[in-house]
Amino acid sequence: MDSVSVHRIEFDIPWPPDTAYAYLVAADEPVLIDAGAPGEAGTQTLRDGLAEAGYELADIEHLFITHPHTDHGGQAATVVEAAEPTVYALDGVRERLERDTDDLAAAVRTNATEVGVPEPEDEVDRAVDSLRRNRDCLPPEHIDVELSPGETVKAGRLAFEAIHVPGHQENQAAFRHEGVLFAGDTAVEPFRPAALHVGLDDGCYEAIDAFHRGLDALEAVAPDIERVYPGHGPVFDDLQAVVDRDRASLERLAEDCRTALSDLGEATAYEVTETRVENLEKRPYTIFESVGALARLERQGGIESTTDDGVRRYHLDR
Structure with missing residues (x-):
């Protein structure tokens, strides 16, 4: 140096x-x-x-x-x-x-x-x-x-x-x-x-x-x-x-979110995070990762979202 x-x-x-x-x-x-x-x-x-x-x-x-x-x-x-x-x-x-x-x-x-x-x-x-x-x-x-x-x-x-x-x-x-x-x-x-x-x-x-x-x-x-x-x-x-x-790691994160959404059928980003993360209270930052990963998946295609009364819910592309 x-x-x-x-x-x-x-x-x-x-x-x-x-x-x-x-x-x-x-x-x-x-x-x-x-x-x-x-x-x-x-x-x-x-x-x-x-x-x-x-x-x-x-x-x-x-x-x-x-x-x-x-x-x-x-x-x-x-x-x-x-x-x-x-x-x-x-x-x-x-x-x-x-x-x-x-x-x-x-x-x-x-x-x-x-x-x-x-x-x-x-x-x-x-x-x-x-x-x-x-x-x-x-x-x-x-x-x-x-x-x-x-x-x-x-x-x-x-x-x-x-x-x-x-x-x-x-x-x-x-x-x-x-x-x-x-x-x-x-x-x-x-x-x-x-x-x-x-x-x-x-x-x-x-x-x-x-x-x-x-x-x-x-x-x-x-x-x-x-x-x-x-x-x-x-x-x-x-x-x-x-x-x-x-x-x-980011690709695994996206896949984890997709899998959780598939299991849930329809869910908010928070519900997806609850499904894929243990001890969410100790790892609150993981909600930020789910939000970003679900948005990326939606932009890429394969999942969709709808917003009702200010709450966004995701589901697999139908």
């Missing part, structure tokens, strides 16, 4: 997979990729991780955020306060963080009802709380540079290309420097990241199609990538293998 070294900083998070990673790129102008988990423990972890590499918070001159989830932007405000770095994110992140909470609540309420969620207000509360947490960690005014997909920016003597990889999060970027990819939550070696995309906000029906577009973008650069530094899990070398695995 052009003789610069990458230092991995491990943060504890209170949900699976239990750890998240930020990366310090030691260069003439030190670069931090992602900002770890929130809270005082996260701040101390970041300080300790930088110190092990011979740096402190005030040394950071560039901060790249792959996506605005709290386990990746958790210490962004802390870094900005201490170091005043240039902060980079993909185009659209600032707008998403500035989302009006009343508009978000209205959209999620409508979509949760359409999906068949028994208690739509629970999803509304979850979405609004998530937005507020993300915004507290990464205040939108702290973002200095929004990068277009495919745009390259110089951070000191290092050039980073922003690659748009939606699906897990609509505005997620992977950052590429030469043969190295900082992947965020798009390429994780032990498992496929959840297709959260926008949750049940407007655009929820695009989640799986968007994930496939993100995999297309990764596949386009895979021949040139020698090492991947992910937001979770181990560092790895074979990006194409992970892309292939995730494509297969």
Whole structure:
């Protein structure tokens, strides 16, 4: 990597997979990729991780955020306060963080009802709380540079290309420097990241199609990538293998939804999820995956949907 070294900083998070990673790129102008988990423990972890590499918070001159989830932007405000770095994110992140909470609540309420969620207000509360947490960690005014997909920016003597990889999060970027990819939550070696995309906000029906577009973008650069530094899990070398695995996982997801719908005859996305997922209460994000998978199947043909009193029900094409 052009003789610069990458230092991995491990943060504890209170949900699976239990750890998240930020990366310090030691260069003439030190670069931090992602900002770890929130809270005082996260701040101390970041300080300790930088110190092990011979740096402190005030040394950071560039901060790249792959996506605005709290386990990746958790210490962004802390870094900005201490170091005043240039902060980079993909185009659209600032707008998403500035989302009006009343508009978000209205959209999620409508979509949760359409999906068949028994208690739509629970999803509304979850979405609004998530937005507020993300915004507290990464205040939108702290973002200095929004990068277009495919745009390259110089951070000191290092050039980073922003690659748009939606699906897990609509505005997620992977950052590429030469043969190295900082992947965020798009390429994780032990498992496929959840297709959260926008949750049940407007655009929820695009989640799986968007994930496939993100995999297309990764596949386009895979021949040139020698090492991947992910937001979770181990560092790895074979990006194409992970892309292939995730494509297969998405196809299995679609087939699971089709099978559940065949068994049920007619069902909402929520009912399909209940059928195919054990312990749905512990895995509420799976509803987002079912919504996106059923929409993809309908666009491809083979299943249809009708909406009555604001509730969408799917059935096999008759």
